[in-house]
Amino acid sequence: MLQPSTLKFLKDLKKNNTKEWFDKNRKSYELAKEDFAALANTVIAQLGKKDPTIATLTSKDCLFRINRDVRFSKNKAPYKSNMGASFVQGGKKSDLAGYYFHFEPGGNSFVGGGKYQTDPEILKKIRQEIDYSWDEFSKIIKNKKFAGYYGDLEKGDGISLSREPKGYEKGNPAIDYIKLKCWITTAPVTDADLLSKDLAKKIVAAFETIQPLIAFLNRALIE
Numbered sequence: 001m002l003q004p005s006t007l008k009f010l011k012d013l014k015k016n017n018t019k020e021w022f023d024k025n026r027k028s029y030e031l032a033k034e035d036f037a038a039l040a041n042t043v044i045a046q047l048g049k050k051d052p053t054i055a056t057l058t059s060k061d062c063l064f065r066i067n068r069d070v071r072f073s074k075n076k077a078p079y080k081s082n083m084g085a086s087f088v089q090g091g092k093k094s095d096l097a098g099y100y101f102h103f104e105p106g107g108n109s110f111v112g113g114g115k116y117q118t119d120p121e122i123l124k125k126i127r128q129e130i131d132y133s134w135d136e137f138s139k140i141i142k143n144k145k146f147a148g149y150y151g152d153l154e155k156g157d158g159i160s161l162s163r164e165p166k167g168y169e170k171g172n173p174a175i176d177y178i179k180l181k182c183w184i185t186t187a188p189v190t191d192a193d194l195l196s197k198d199l200a201k202k203i204v205a206a207f208e209t210i211q212p213l214i215a216f217l218n219r220a221l222i223e
Contacts, residue, residue, distance in 0.1 A: 001199045006032040007105045014081035040085045042200040047207050053089040061091035097217035099207040111206040112186030115217050127178045129220030134174040140212045149209050150185040
């Protein structure tokens with residue numbers, strides 16, 4: 001579970017997103033960061049028993065900075081109002097697919113994973129793997145447990161191409177997934193879940209549900 005003080009810090013930060021306020025409340029931030037890091041380490045320890053590719057990670061390999069990159073954004077707020085952790089082989093800067101937990105009080109938290117924002121060469125490899133192994137990929141995303149928890153991979157504007165990529169036909173049975181520019185899926189996490197003693201267990205269960213998807217995507221990138 002996360003401490004109520006950690007949720008309170010992020011709620012207060014959202015209302016007072018300035019460097020001056022943050023500096024005055026840095027101790028509260030450090031405590032919130034430690035709380036989130038402890039949760040991340042628990043998730044690593046539990047998930048690592050099922051997925052050895054992330055077993056050697058530490059929270060430092062997974063947690064993202066709370067500072068925002070405002071160089072190219074109209075929103076100049078210096079800090080994020082959330083904390084996030086990416087559990088991926090090689091750490092958060094890795095190009096491989098992985099698991100993600102986003103913690104933001106107010107009903108904006110979620111759990112999920114996949115491969116997000118990637119380059120043309122990686123796109124090509126994943127699309128080819130889906131095309132060549134469509135039966136296997138189809139079974140993964142249509143699995144009863146996967147579909148019941150996540151529904152499907154995310155699609156729509158910004159995520160899917162408007163037409164099929166070069167070299168693929170419209171009639172290809174896998175075309176809706178070949179057209180994707182990233183392969184991700186998410187499920188909501190409530191504020192009550194964040195404070196539950198079973199939070200780590202719930203996150204790990206959600207990650208285990210998409211482990212076959214992560215393994216499939218990374219096979220395309222590693223082999």
